[in-house]
Amino acid sequence: SWIRDGSLTSTALLRLGHDKDVKDFIDWYAPYQYDNGKIPCCVDEHGATPVPENDSHGEFIYLVAEYYRHTGDKAELEAMWPHVVKAVAYMDSLRHERMTSKYTVGANKPFYGLLPESISHEGYSAKPMHSYWDDFFALRGFKDAAFIAKELDKPEAAKFAAFRSSFRSNLFESIRQVVILRKIDYIPGSVELADFDATSTTIAVSPGGEAGRLPGPLLARTFDKYFQEARLRRLGIKPWDAYTPYELRTVGTHIQLGQRARAHELLDFFFTGQRPAAWHQWAEVVYRDPKTPKFIGDMPHTWVGSDYIRSFLDMLAYERESDSSLVIGAGVRDEWVKEPPGIKVSNLSTEYGPLNYDMSGVGKVVTINLRAGIRMPPGGIVVYSPLDQPILSAAVDGVPTAVRGAEVRVRKLPSIVTIRYAK
Incomplete structure (x- = not known):
């Protein structure tokens, strides 16, 4: 089981009232945390996977906080507090690896204060990158750690809030520098590649909650560009062979950015990728030609399904962090x-x-x-x-x-x- 899939799938379950299942998952996963605070990216029949994927720590803290926000279960929050403290300490140690003098000058400046490179973003599995996917989950984790500390009246509340603010400042400055240096007009997926990856950037909006703080024109252009390319794909103007329906996350993001018509246009296209149609589900990869004899991943794919659930529920209601x-x-x-x-x-x-x-x-x-x-x-x-x-x-x-x-x-x-x- 992956904490990445598990945290966001748990969000969908919580919104639909399946609290116990989420608590059971948290209680099962937490003991696999390493002594140094690292949250494993995955747990299987052999135990915790040691591969460093730096989104996992923030995802775990977010999951603990989200369960509490929906249930008010302070006893569970208190029980998870030691795990939260250790995960925060580990994330803080990671960001300090990029806060030495080496990262204050020249071409290294955009890396300052970020988490080290990892392969958590599957697009970087061939070579680890300094992925903003990791950083936005880390920011979510620092934010929720400060929230949890305040809810439990812990003395670490002020320190964790300072971590949150410092990390956000470093993250936003890194994005600013990459945009300027690489002459791009969108939020990039990573420092090294300055790549366009709106599906990854959705995390900044939900569950990241940073839509009200990110530079408005940059955020808008990121999803304008995504939508324009998605429309060309739908119309058959832009050639394509396959896509991953993780893109369903963009539906909820467009809703939260006030783009209802675009959200439904995207969703109508994604519905055509449900195969077989009567199964009402998505595989991990959807090919233009359904008879393509290539990898399709899990079918149905639970995380993709939870992305759809979260996006659909956003149509009915969502929490907006910018004005509470x-x-x-x-x-x-x-x-x-x-x-x-x-x-x-x-x-x-x-x-x-x-x-x-x-x-x-x-x-x-x-x-x-x-x-x-x-x-x-x-x-x-x-x-x-x-x-x-x-x-x-x-x-x-x-x-x-x-x-x-x-x-x-x-x-x-x-x-x-x-x-x-x-x-």
Whole structure:
């Protein structure tokens, strides 16, 4: 079992209410941590795999924190605390390998403060690279370690927060330098190659939570470029033989970047790669010619399936870290809303508790019934325009309320939100 697959698959399971399965996985995996704090990338019948893959440490910490956010199980958080502390110490030691004087000058400067090269990103299996995939997971781990320490009232909270801030600063500066030195207009996949790999960069948005901090134009251009190439592939203009449906992660990323129509165009294409169609699943590799006699990996591929689940659930609701809000409806289709009985979400797990709402449209009006049972997020509940057109006006419980772009922010529960459109 891979912690990489396991952490993100666990996120999908948590959102669907399968808490016990996730706890069992955490409890089984944690004892395989090495004495120096290293989290193994994989555990099999022979035990922990020693190959260094530097995304694993952040993924484990994230998994522990995510389980707690969905369950409030402080006893499990306390039990995992020693593992978290050791993993943080190991990540800190790794980044300090790139904080010597050698990395403060010349061509080595973009490596400063990052994690060392590894092969965790499968595209770098032939030769290890300083992969931003590893670094964004490390940042997620440092962030969640600081969060866990604060929740448990541990004295390490301030130190871990300092690690988080320092590492983020080094990571963003590295990206800035590579963009300038290599004359690119997107977030690269690695320092050495300055390669374009939007599927990898999705991790910066989810679960990384850095969409609100990364340079906006650079982030937008990364996924503009990806979408343009994906559309050319779909139309048959760009030749292709195969793709890996890990790209399903880009659907959720487009939702979180406010690109609903693009997200559905991508998803419609990916659905054509489900083979056999009646199985409703993806293999690890999808070939243009389904009879191609080459490697397809696991079928069904669980991690790919969990990427789909997470992206689909983002259409209904996702936590937005930049303003501590819960965004609902950002990916729903017009017909889902307008065709009776509309949309009904029941007990969708979020870090604020179980989410329940109904959404339906008649004529030029869409009504959203936000039900009780969830804690109000610090930034409120953001109702994203259910229809893919500009909002004319909105009201909460009959009282007119402000509209900011495509968003209506709600501060009380239960409540009924009414959104009016011009057509």
